[in-house]
Amino acid sequence: MPDVSLLETFPSPSDQPYVIEHVNEEFTSVCPVTGHPDFGEITLRYQPATGGVCVELKSLKLYYQSFRNEGIYYEAVTNRIRDDLAGAMSPSWLQVITNWRGRGGVRSVIRADYGSPPAEFQGR
Amino acid sequence: MPDVSLLETFPSPSDQPYVIEHVNEEFTSVCPVTGHPDFGEITLRYQPATGGVCVELKSLKLYYQSFRNEGIYYEAVTNRIRDDLAGAMSPSWLQVITNWRGRGGVRSVIRADYGSPPAEFQGR
Amino acid sequence: MPDVSLLETFPSPSDQPYVIEHVNEEFTSVCPVTGHPDFGEITLRYQPATGGVCVELKSLKLYYQSFRNEGIYYEAVTNRIRDDLAGAMSPSWLQVITNWRGRGGVRSVIRADYGSPPAEFQGR
Amino acid sequence: MPDVSLLETFPSPSDQPYVIEHVNEEFTSVCPVTGHPDFGEITLRYQPATGGVCVELKSLKLYYQSFRNEGIYYEAVTNRIRDDLAGAMSPSWLQVITNWRGRGGVRSVIRADYGSPPAEFQGR
Amino acid sequence: MPDVSLLETFPSPSDQPYVIEHVNEEFTSVCPVTGHPDFGEITLRYQPATGGVCVELKSLKLYYQSFRNEGIYYEAVTNRIRDDLAGAMSPSWLQVITNWRGRGGVRSVIRADYGSPPAEFQGR
Amino acid sequence: MPDVSLLETFPSPSDQPYVIEHVNEEFTSVCPVTGHPDFGEITLRYQPATGGVCVELKSLKLYYQSFRNEGIYYEAVTNRIRDDLAGAMSPSWLQVITNWRGRGGVRSVIRADYGSPPAEFQGR
């Protein structure tokens, strides 16, 4: 079951703006209708708040693994990860992109943002 | 025959702005002049309206399959899908891109929009 | 309905051994169980018999199109095309490879041969 | 000899803005200095005028074929195609990109526009 | 738990030799030591026996899914799938290749055969 | 019109066996039925005879250009080039592979050999 309490943070090593991207290529959850597994790639991008925190990489991995046997739609996974990570870090900006392998010839990508990217990263 | 009544929707799981993309790699219709089959890939991108709906993935697939034996031009397919999906979802923004395999050395791509992309997705 | 009578041939322009390959990237038939369309690529390779014939390219395309609304399994499509083309040309050697797009995360390739490849093409 | 009279048009099926791209991968003309053939790829992108016309695909192909034995420079081909197609369609916007295979280690790309892209296609 | 009883077969549609390949891009099991999930791609190739059977595609998928929460090593997965499928089909030849995503900078591929490939497929 | 007299040769600089490959990416001829241009890539591989000759590169290019406005089938082009070059050089071994761009979704490759490859090049 998705477990936000798995997420751990550490203080950002710089107060100048910078952006962090972690791509998890091995995400899996379960389709709530058919019970078949879904497979996807989760891209997380964020800018720590000034004097803020970063998410610890191993805890992020364990948090993603907690979706393994959860029945949940693509759209709901994406919004939940955005909300959980924004809640854990209160970053200046955060973006979650989920990229799902095809089902019956249809591939899907869902993108959700929290806040606006800083000026120097606009349009990435 | 293209059948818009096949499209089903469900309530969007979030009221924060996010964007959904479904790529159907297996679209086929028929050239109205020669009767030969056309093959293409349909990319749908949209932002649900606040308090709005999403298109259900299996119903979208069946809707696309209803073009299988229809004689229809590239330009007309693209505009019709744009209109049918905008009608079914009333989204904040919607984009349809049809990418057709070559005929006699010419490949074609048609793109039609409904509404404007939200600021944070401008220029994608 | 698959129609072998669509296949036309013409005399091979040379009696020295050579090999011809035609790749059709736009094959579609229908799954006999679910009724959903299947999409694939058909590779035909053959060596004309000495004093033999070649298959005419446009007739080959029309023959492939005659499977469009046929409910038929991958394995049966492959063996049928091998048998139909071997019957129409009586070549020295013939090979059919069907390469199917994924269904639920599984991609399939089926290969059927008629006769043995000539020594100089062995192991291709 | 390039022949603009080969171009045929048909009424655009929609009055909402949309963009059409046709890529011809098999263009050839002749170098006016050396007499050697040149080979390239022509990309045409345009937005039909409201209540305007689209170029018919087969006529476009024949128009391109009329350059086959014409001695003409890269820069002149590109500007001529832009002018001929803008004249035939009076579109809201039109773009021609010619991409030429290398000669002596130098590859060339020429791009010519007619009008400005509509806001939602700016920066493509 | 891996469940060989999920595998179903159907009679091969031809008695001439041919080869079938199914690639499952979405395999996952669990590392028996660390408890972390492993992800891989399973390639199955086989030649049905004369008068023999083929494995039914959906049953193959369900069989693979039965490894989802099993703690098992790469080498054992590969040999078990080879043995289970050879037992279910008694084919002329069968090959299983498991291709695992990296762990700590090391990617692994395991290959196990049952019987020898027929002459015309030797050296593939 | 294809003109074998354009081919020039020079003495091979070595009597030890070696193999030469020239790939012409810019071949064009004309379909004898429709009059539409065909485009392809011609690969020539050969081993000069001991004390034999090599084809001069610029003369090879002019020879290929002499097919530009010739109406001729794929199979005939391939066998003709094989025969013309074998006649001009009397090599130990020669291979011609013509690779044609798609027509209506079908791509073609034709391969013709003269003699057998020397042992150390067998199976390339």
Next chain:
Amino acid sequence: MPDVSLLETFPSPSDQPYVIEHVNEEFTSVCPVTGHPDFGEITLRYQPATGGVCVELKSLKLYYQSFRNEGIYYEAVTNRIRDDLAGAMSPSWLQVITNWRGRGGVRSVIRADYGSPPAEFQGR
């Protein structure tokens, strides 16, 4: 141990704005927690100040090599390189992107800027 004194500079050969990019594909440091090596690619982009300096390429390479046995986090490496190079060159603009190979299925990219890109490079 990272050693900023290794960095050497030379006067920029032009006072017109231009941008320099050096990509080091062979960076390695050590994870401060596990002691395992980390591997990555460092991209440096900068615009020299008017009348300013460029970093000498060999000295840059030696500076990067000084991280070889240092235990340091991804985020800290990135910010430190940004600060060290900005300090050594006082450029108009500088950008550091570190792209790390995967660990347990997660790849990471960190980007840090110093100053704003000049107008003609905005949005790169």
Next chain:
Amino acid sequence: MPDVSLLETFPSPSDQPYVIEHVNEEFTSVCPVTGHPDFGEITLRYQPATGGVCVELKSLKLYYQSFRNEGIYYEAVTNRIRDDLAGAMSPSWLQVITNWRGRGGVRSVIRADYGSPPAEFQGR
């Protein structure tokens, strides 16, 4: 020795704005410190002035070849080519990008502009 007098020009065939790109994949000069050869790719993009000139392609190639045995730094090559070509053509806009093969694991790209790109090409 780099020789700007090799550059020849011809009148632009159009007064409407358009952009020309020539990519030379075979540039070589010599490192002034080690005496070892450097290899790179030079991309030139420019918009001719209204009523202006274009650079003749063969003269451009000879100009590039005149750097073959010159000892010169990456940064100086790039600025010199920008200055020489801007001087020869007085274009509306010109851009030179030099992309150098790796040395000791470091690849470099240098970009220099003359003038600003016209509005319709901004952000390319």
Next chain:
Amino acid sequence: MPDVSLLETFPSPSDQPYVIEHVNEEFTSVCPVTGHPDFGEITLRYQPATGGVCVELKSLKLYYQSFRNEGIYYEAVTNRIRDDLAGAMSPSWLQVITNWRGRGGVRSVIRADYGSPPAEFQGR
């Protein structure tokens, strides 16, 4: 310092012939002449002896890491790994391929075998 005692083994789970491949993409050692780091990819392929052992994956990784600060030539690394692993496992067949990133424009690959591949893997 390379330390063969780091290698651990476990009993092979099958007595039927099969082949195991582990690709380490993150190998680094030091050039004994210049002291600069070398980077490469090590591919290990082997067939366990009947009733034999497999190398444990984590121990293999630690063994490779023990070369990190060792000054050693490409040829010597390859032969040493071959000898150490053959000594630790006494396999039926073993192959080591080291693939080194370029130095001054030269990339290198070294391949060393122990024993002969079993018949069904010949020619891989």
Next chain:
Amino acid sequence: MPDVSLLETFPSPSDQPYVIEHVNEEFTSVCPVTGHPDFGEITLRYQPATGGVCVELKSLKLYYQSFRNEGIYYEAVTNRIRDDLAGAMSPSWLQVITNWRGRGGVRSVIRADYGSPPAEFQGR
């Protein structure tokens, strides 16, 4: 001028058979007819003789650089390198493959062998 005396060797570190490959991506010489530079990639593969020698990598690079301003045909370059390296090392087997960038739409590859590859490397 090509200078075989630049080649240096060192004793092979193993008497078991193994194969070494060095790929030089930055070879350039001059066309003896036109005086224009030629660019190519040289692949050297060899098996040292038992108790034999290896070519030292830096000396190989300098030897290749000695062709920089030499007017010489593709075929002659290839045979000369084969002969020079076989003379310097007396290896069990040696192979030289030269791969040349296109000229007027024609790319060339020349391959010359010295001796026969050992059984375990046959057919590579």
